[in-house]
Amino acid sequence: MTNLTFLTQVFLDNILLYIYSFIICTIVYIPIIKKTVYSLFDPILFALVFAILANTIPVFLYITGNVSTEKFIFIVLSEALFWIGYFLLAKKKIEFSQYSIINDSGVGYRLFWIFFILNVITHLLTYVLFGIPLFAESRLTTFSNSGGWGILSHISRFASFYSLVYVFFLYFNKPKSIIILILVLFTSIIFSLLSGSKSSILEIFFAFFIYKYFYEKSSISLSSLKKFIPFVILFPILMIGFQHGGRGTLLDSLTSFFFRLLANGDVYWLGFSNDVIDNINIEKPFTFLFSRILGPFRIIDSSTIPPPIGAQLFWLNYPHEEGVMKGPNTRLPVLNWVLFRWFGLFFSVVFGVFCAWWRTRLLQHLPHGILTVILFGYIYLSFTAFFTDPLLGSGSVFSMFLSFFFIYVLYIVIGKGYIKIKKNE
Numbered sequence: 001m002t003n004l005t006f007l008t009q010v011f012l013d014n015i016l017l018y019i020y021s022f023i024i025c026t027i028v029y030i031p032i033i034k035k036t037v038y039s040l041f042d043p044i045l046f047a048l049v050f051a052i053l054a055n056t057i058p059v060f061l062y063i064t065g066n067v068s069t070e071k072f073i074f075i076v077l078s079e080a081l082f083w084i085g086y087f088l089l090a091k092k093k094i095e096f097s098q099y100s101i102i103n104d105s106g107v108g109y110r111l112f113w114i115f116f117i118l119n120v121i122t123h124l125l126t127y128v129l130f131g132i133p134l135f136a137e138s139r140l141t142t143f144s145n146s147g148g149w150g151i152l153s154h155i156s157r158f159a160s161f162y163s164l165v166y167v168f169f170l171y172f173n174k175p176k177s178i179i180i181l182i183l184v185l186f187t188s189i190i191f192s193l194l195s196g197s198k199s200s201i202l203e204i205f206f207a208f209f210i211y212k213y214f215y216e217k218s219s220i221s222l223s224s225l226k227k228f229i230p231f232v233i234l235f236p237i238l239m240i241g242f243q244h245g246g247r248g249t250l251l252d253s254l255t256s257f258f259f260r261l262l263a264n265g266d267v268y269w270l271g272f273s274n275d276v277i278d279n280i281n282i283e284k285p286f287t288f289l290f291s292r293i294l295g296p297f298r299i300i301d302s303s304t305i306p307p308p309i310g311a312q313l314f315w316l317n318y319p320h321e322e323g324v325m326k327g328p329n330t331r332l333p334v335l336n337w338v339l340f341r342w343f344g345l346f347f348s349v350v351f352g353v354f355c356a357w358w359r360t361r362l363l364q365h366l367p368h369g370i371l372t373v374i375l376f377g378y379i380y381l382s383f384t385a386f387f388t389d390p391l392l393g394s395g396s397v398f399s400m401f402l403s404f405f406f407i408y409v410l411y412i413v414i415g416k417g418y419i420k421i422k423k424n425e
Contacts, residue, residue, distance in 0.1 A: 001066070001269045001270065001273035001274060001276075001317070002270075002317050002318065003259075003263070003266065003269075003270075006266075006269045006273075007259075010060075010061075010064055010066060010269070011060075011262070014060070014063075014064050017060060017063050017064060018056070018060050020063075021056045021057075021059040021060040021063060022052070022053075022056045024056075024059055025052045025055045025056045025059060026052055029048055029051065029052050029055075032048065032083060033045065033048050035087070035092075036048070036086075036090075038209075038213055039209050039212075039213060039219065039220050040220065041205045041206065041208060041209035041220055042209055042213075043202070043206045043209070043380070043381055043384045044359075044384055044387065046199070046202065047384050047385075047387040047388055048387065050264045050388060051264075051387060051388070053261055053262070053264035053265060054264040054265040054267075054268070054331060055075075055079060055265065056265060057264075057265025057266070057268040057269060058071075058072060058075045058076075058265070058268045058272065061268060061269060061272065061273060066269070066273045067268070067272045067273060068272075068275065071272045071275070071277075071337075074333060074336075074337060074342065074345075075268070075272075075333040077345055077348075078332055078333035078336050078337075078344065078345055078348045079332070079333060079348075081345055081348035081349050081352065082332060082348045082349070082351055082352040082355075083352060084349065084352065085348065085349035085350065085351065085352025085353040085356070086352035086353070086355055086356045087352075087356070088352070088353065088356070089352075089353050089356035089357060089360075089361070090356035090359070090360045091356075091360040091361055094359070094360045094361070094363050094364070095363065095364060096214075096363055096364065096366055096367065096368040096372070097364055097365060097366060097367055097368075098423055098424050099367035099368070099423050099424065100367050100368045100369055100424055107371075107411055107414050108166060108169075108370050108371055109166075109170075110414050111162070111166075111371075111407065111410055111411070111414065112162065112163060112166040112167070112170070114410065115158070115159040115162040115163050115166075116159070116163040116184065118155055118156070118159040119156055119159035119160045119163055119187070119191075120187060122152045122153075122155045122156035122159065123156055123191050123194075125152060126152050126153070126156070127194070129149060130149070132194050132196075133194065133195050133196040133197075134193065134194050134195065134196040135196075151402070153399075154398065154399040154402050154403070155402070155403075157399060158378060158399060158400075158402075158403035160188060160191070160203070161203070161207060161374070161377070161378050161381065162374055162378075162407075163184050163188075164184060164188060164203065164204060164207035164208075165207045165210055165211050165370075165373065165374045165377055166370065166374065167180060167181050167184040167185075168181075168207065168208055168211040168212075169211060169215065169370050172211075172216070185204065188203070188204055189201065189204070192204075198260065203381070206381055207377070208220070210373065210374075210377035210380065210381070211373065211377075214363075214373045214376065214377060215368075215370060215373040263328070266328045267310055267313065267327075267328035267329060267330065267331055267334050268331075268334075270313045270314065270316075270317050270327075270328060271313045271334055276313065276316050276317065277313065277334065277337060277338060279316055280309060280312050280313070280316075280338050282306055282309075282338060282339055283306075285339035285340060287300065287305075288305065288306060288339065289335075289339060289391075290394070291305045291391070292391050292392075292394045292395035292397070292398075293394050293395075293397045293398065296395075296397075296398035297398060297401075307325070308325075308327065308330060308391070309330040309334060309335065309338050310327035310328040310329055310330050310334075310389075311325055311326065311327040312327070313327060313328065314326060314327030314328070315327075329388050329389040329392065330389050330390070330391055330392075331388065331389060332348060332351060332390055333348075335389075335390055335391065336348060351386060351390055354386070355383070355386050355387065358379060358380075358383050359380065359383070362376070362379070363376055368424075371407070371411075375404060375407070378400065378403065379400060382396035382399070382400065383396065
């Protein structure tokens with residue numbers, strides 16, 4: 001079922017049923033949100049809001065008779081078992097170990113300038129070599145067949161995150177650093193716009209959350225940030241206008257924005273309606289499951305990895321666009337069904353347990369300090385993608401390894417010694 005078919009023949013004729021489906025999913029997720037979200041700016045909150053929008057679609061499709069009972073039961077069980085696995089291991093309160101780093105402030109400041117400069121250089125180099133993603137047919141193909149230049153994206157993402165978290169540390173500990181704060185925020189906003197990603201602007205607020213919640217161990221006052229909420233909402237609408245070459249009206253942008261929200265579940269109408277998903281065959285499912293880790297580390301040849309499942313579903317519905325690298329996120333039920341069919345329900349539990357571990361238990365093994373907050377925060381932000389697309393989440397492992405190794409070497413060289421920790425009294 002194509003997007004147009006879904007809109008004209010299913011959604012518009014059954015808007016009230018869609019609203020009922022949305023209410024059902026919201027009621028189911030409210031207790032999950034209450035037990036897992038730490039702040040309004042917690043990236044997990046946004047992942048769960050998108051999950052509500054995504055999971056509304058299979059409920060809606062089932063009510064309207066556009067998905068089989070077998071597939072619907074699988075989707076429900078896959079989502080349910082994920083959260084059962086999550087809450088089996090999750091801790092209610094997460095905190096650092098009883099140790100703190102005592103020599104990271106001076107080195108951290110010098111690293112800040114290194115990573116800020118790297119952030120600027122890698123973005124500019126990307127634009128020169130491969131063009132601006134905002135104006136590309138698909139921003140996902142920016143580094144396709146780049147001959148190894150994809151490393152720029154790994155460097156720029158961590159460099160940007162480090163710069164953002166550390167500049168908040170500077171500002172709240174050295175108020176005179178307001179000029180540096182403005183400089184970093186300005187470049188981040190510009191790069192976010194040129195990235196072509198509608199949600200990229202949120203990384204500024206996520207970095208602020210990471211600093212306040214994990215470093216200062218304090219909550220975030222909504223009243224102090226509510227004035228920025230309209231900007232966050234307008235940002236994707238503005239970006240949609242740019243991507244249409246400025247030709248569309250405000251109503252066109254708003255309509256497109258609404259469809260983007262609706263399309264959080266597009267993988268379900270593209271894949272499960274008419275059982276299109278059964279036409280996808282991955283010959284080596286376990287290799288594909290870990291391909292986003294094995295490929296970047298050159299353990300397997302990246303050219304042998306099949307295209308993303310979302311892209312394959314897009315091509316099956318739009319044969320004339322085959323080869324264009326775009327398509328929906330591969331949500332967990334979709335991944336499990338394509339790779340393992342009913343046995344995939346086991347992996348729903350595994351993914352749930354894994355997400356509970358990195359989110360609520362990993363922190364207790366780390367000493368407290370601005371550097372460890374940044375490192376854990378990067379894991380936290382990157383692995384949040386597991387709640388949306390497990391393969392997208394695993395794709396950040398190489399970036400983490402590269403970034404953490406780089407920061408470790410720089411720490412030794414610049415700091416002229418190893419990290420020193422002490423036990424809190």
